[in-house]
Amino acid sequence: MAKILEREVISPKIVRLLVEAPDIARVRKAGQFLILRPNSDSERIPLSIADTDPVRGTLELVVQEVGRTSAELFDKQVGDDICDVVGPLGTPTHIEKFGTAVCVGGGVGIAPLYPIAKALHEAGNKVIVILGARSQDLIIFEERMRSICDQLIVTTDDGSSGRKGLVTEALKELIDGGEKVDYCITVGPPIMMKFVCETTRPYKIPTFASLNTMMVDGTGMCGGCRLTVGGETKYVCVDGPEFDGHQVDFNAMMKRLGMYKEFEKQAYDKFNADGRPKDHTCKIGLH
Numbered sequence: 510m511a512k513i514l515e516r517e518v519i520s521p522k523i524v525r526l527l528v529e530a531p532d533i534a535r536v537r538k539a540g541q542f543l544i545l546r547p548n549s550d551s552e553r554i555p556l557s558i559a560d561t562d563p564v565r566g567t568l569e570l571v572v573q574e575v576g577r578t579s580a581e582l583f584d585k586q587v588g589d590d591i592c593d594v595v596g597p598l599g600t601p602t603h604i605e606k607f608g609t610a611v612c613v614g615g616g617v618g619i620a621p622l623y624p625i626a627k628a629l630h631e632a633g634n635k636v637i638v639i640l641g642a643r644s645q646d647l648i649i650f651e652e653r654m655r656s657i658c659d660q661l662i663v664t665t666d667d668g669s670s671g672r673k674g675l676v677t678e679a680l681k682e683l684i685d686g687g688e689k690v691d692y693c694i695t696v697g698p699p700i701m702m703k704f705v706c707e708t709t710r711p712y713k714i715p716t717f718a719s720l721n722t723m724m725v726d727g728t729g730m731c732g733g734c735r736l737t738v739g740g741e742t743k744y745v746c747v748d749g750p751e752f753d754g755h756q757v758d759f760n761a762m763m764k765r766l767g768m769y770k771e772f773e774k775q776a777y778d779k780f781n782a783d784g785r786p787k788d789h790t791c792k793i794g795l796h
Contacts, residue, residue, distance in 0.1 A: 522575075542557045614638070722765070
């Protein structure tokens with residue numbers, strides 16, 4: 510179990526949680542993730558790590574309510590326990606001095622992009638961050654990003670913050686404007702990552718996408734997170750979560766992600782219709 514120490518609602522459906530997990534905080538590296546279960550009867554979900562403090566023994570998580578399990582996590586309050594937290598999982602981001610590194614984040618993908626951008630900055634890279642969301646209230650970690658990058662570009666679909674438009678438009682303008690980009694990494698909605706990778710492809714810029722697919726165990730046993738990379742089957746939980754974005758079959762991945770949407774919607778609607786339970790106590794080990 511992991512106790513929630515802080516809770517901050519940063520958008521109507523997005524919450525920041527500070528969680529006590531010293532063993533994970535001590536060894537976690539940028540790019541890794543968790544598998545967690547809010548309550549004893551919850552489904553397991555993968556969740557990226559936004560930040561860690563190895564001295565305090567804490568993890569920072571950003572959760573967007575999109576279905577039943579994320580809603581159960583969203584409803585947790587300070588003092589509540591998260592039933593299961595397993596990690597850190599996945600292969601850490603490869604960090605070195607590339608030169609100029611562009612980090613492109615969208616929505617809640619901005620949160621796990623932060624430790625990656627920070628690590629690239631600490632390795633001596635020139636770091637340019639491009640953030641995108643539908644509107645201003647969905648742009649998160651803006652000031653944190655500003656503190657660890659050389660240039661920050663914010664885009665919103667409606668123009669309520671930064672420039673109006675898409676992250677791909679800002680990225681293309683940056684490259685066409687003469688910026689020599691040596692490395693690019695993107696975290697966010699699959700459709701955004703697909704088009705970020707398509708934007709850099711003609712320029713032959715090494716581009717990596719951090720993927721968040723369906724997962725159950727996080728160890729490669731269930732095969733739920735499999736995808737095609739360069740014509741080969743890979744498993745996000747053990748081979749990733751980061752892959753060469755120019756080799757990922759995004760269309761197949763997105764089709765697979767949509768397979769259970771109707772079932773997920775039914776579970777979420779029932780959860781809301783039945784009234785959200787107020788007892789957040791984990792029953793594991795209690796008799």
